[in-house]
Amino acid sequence: MPRPTISLLSKNDIELIHEKALEVLEVIGVRIESRRVVNLLKSYGLEVSEGNVVKFPRDLVESKVKDCPHEFTLYDREGKPRLLVGGDRTYFNPGSAATKILDLRQNTIRDPTLWDLRDIAILVNELENIDAQSTAVVPHEFPPETRDRVRLYPLLKYSTKPIVTGAFTVDGVHDMVKLLSIFISDLDKRPIAIFDVCPSPPLKWSEVTVENLVDCAKYGLPIEIISMPSLGATSPVTIAGALVQHHAEVLSGIVIAQLVRKGVPVVYGGSPSTFDMRYGTPNIVAPEALLVSLAYVEIAKYLNLLTHTYMALSDTILLDYQSGVETGISALVACLRGINVVSGPGMLEHESTQCLEKLVLDNEVCGLVRRFSRGFNIGIEELAIDLLRDVGPGGTFLSKKHTVKHFKKEIYHPHILLRYDMREWMRRGSPSLLERAKQEVEQLLKRGTRELPPSDLLQELNRAINGILRKFGITVRELP
Template sequence: MEETTAQRPTISLLQEESIKEIISSALRILEDPGIEIDNSEVLNILKQNGVMIDLEKRRAKLPEDLVKKCVKSTPKEVKLYNRGGKRRLLLKGNDVHFDPGSAAIHILDDGVIRKPVSSDLEKFVRLADFLEFIHAQSTALVITDVPERFVDRYRLYLVLKNSTKPVITGAFTKDGVHEMKKLLEIVGDKGNVAEKPMAVFDVCPTPPLEWSDITSQNLIDCARYGIPVEIVSMPLAGATAPATLAGAIVQHTAETLSGIVIAQLANPGAPCIYGGSPAIFDMRQGTTPMGAIETIMIDCAYAQIGKYLGLPTHAYLGLSDSKTVDSQSGFESALGIVLGALTGINMISGPGMLDFESCQSLEKLVIDNEICGMALRMIRGIQISEETLAEELIRKMGPGGHFLNSRHTLRWFRAEQFLPSALIDRLTTSLWQEKGSKNIYQKAREEVRRILSEHQPEALPPDIEKELDKMAEKWKPQK
């Protein structure tokens, strides 16, 4: 076939000079006032590497040369594998992948917002396992029928049982990473979760400029095991960060770089993803809108900084603040997904989520899957070649002709067009009426039921499933 070229469409919110200014400001903040860390082991690691520590304030002042050295030792790509050990995703450059938002404390079930239980997470995982443009799983719900101290590991267990896709997860306890690593070893490569990682752990600094005891412990534990982490800084512009977008991005940069330093000093070369979940603070309502255009702008801008540093990137986008699946949830999610894809963010977390990152909807997830597919088509760009320009074909058809029966059309229409599922209405009005005049939410409900009744995720080998079940027995819901 004739060689074609396609220019990948991109957006840019920051000029290179602005990126350099933001990084310089963040580096100065890391040195003064520094970062507060509520974990003695982490402080000791920093002290052993020459970092000035104020033990009374538990504050570490990170010198610029150390930060730059740690950024340099961070891998420039992260490979993620499926449950069978085959490489599935590459987080690098402008590659874009999607996973559901994680750790929702509610689920929208038949119009009712309620607390989720284990069976809800199982259904959610099975649904995500089926969806083509949801490339990875997440531990999407904080289940309430399991003892609190076991929730982090039991969620991962349910994902590993019900899907082959890589998973974005996280620990809620100091020993969580150790226990969750054992689960990953059972289904993967025993003793070496670093060689073919299938999980990424979120680790979240506390804004402004703090690391908690639990989260900083999770960070160094993952680093030592070689498990990839997403450093998810969460500044709230106007509340826990400056009200200006630039100021919030400076703080995000400082917090994220501090996590990279901690990880690299714990284990040089530990894989880190430059992530985040910032938001603006709505002064009128006292809320943190994830679908706000300014939130999306902060996400896309900090991702540019991550790219400038040569690191894999992540953001929480594709979420909505609506409490139900409606027009607001559609346009807010589409804005985030499309703009995030145009930015080239490697892992976009958020499909399925509502209500300020606190609620999951199965129906929204299948709708968002369509938006993700459209966004991926957009970033493929427009192919330019002699054949795609079709000058000779246009000349041949001439005025008044048509192209329906041409070989060129048959050859190219599927390659050029994203063909959505029946969820997206492209029917004539009369046919739409014949089929019941259904809106997208009604069709999404039907699609969720169909997938859950028909799709069976690939089963684990019996011996592995038995070992996995045995480990999880002590964590199971109390009857």
């Protein structure tokens, strides 16, 4: 089955960068800002120098890389296997933890709420090319220390798709596991969520993220290690230099995870960016950032590791020419290279803004690139010689069984992106792309199946979330 691909590094390039990263880990080391984790690493025999800088010997790194699983299954809320993360399969999920929402119904950019996340959950549940949910926005109406965990509530309530999430408090993981466990008791065997943890470049793990990393590993939850060098600001400006640093940071996370629990699923991720030297902004889908991602993905695949990146998003603030082209190019790169988990759809403005209308449009962009990347089959059935004989010169294929049988699989049919002609467009009242996207959002929200869990589980979920909030002295009148 021919499939288009994209490639960047030679074997020599990969080995050189890997070698340099091993050197960095052994000679320079990584700072760990958590006493608890430093002590833990000491107990495993690691050398810790002044300033809590931990050195990672190369043999240890290489053996821990080998302990990572080459694939794992993500389950849904009902315990059914849903996504087999591995190989060159690409799964899209919305860009996560946006602190703003571009609200096109009110025509404003505002703070997101948990109600917005409910809408996103309903949409994602319906969108065929968005494979997993993500805790996509940070609900501002809740106190900061509760915002990570409350986000699971609408996702678990309104959708069965697996979840990409993460904590941003030291103890966040425990409450989140509590919520997930309502549905699946053996999360280490049947995980329904991936947890993102991000080192703080250069070469540092903050207290929160490294504690999250250790906690997730203890629970046996799949972990996505997302290094985020910003070229010229938090990493060398040269792509090769950023790559060495990125690789070293992710490897350090892999070692910690595998030391805590051998065989815990780890996804090698990232969110590299260029640092705009005029405005001080991180640009996630700048071409140089895409090169960093493409390169680390190749290194990871060479090491038999699972991969993740932030693509299928845009750095601009509105839905326009730039948002389309950046989303499309990056989604295509991700899909062509077979990056396993891709976070991004719906996202704008340097990973800070979510947008429902963009999400439904991105679903179609993901559909386009996914179709292109799939290539095509060449078999007797596909070669269709019998059909050609049957139709003969000058005939038509439209009413043939062969056509009916294959056309929906062979041809992807977007329905917001315009495929009809000017006349049909005018007949429909000449709706702009934005209007069509808005209409789609409205329709999906209306007909969204709202796959509520059985009432006993829903009651338990409500009890659990209210219990968690009470711990922080909060009572909520109504949850979405």
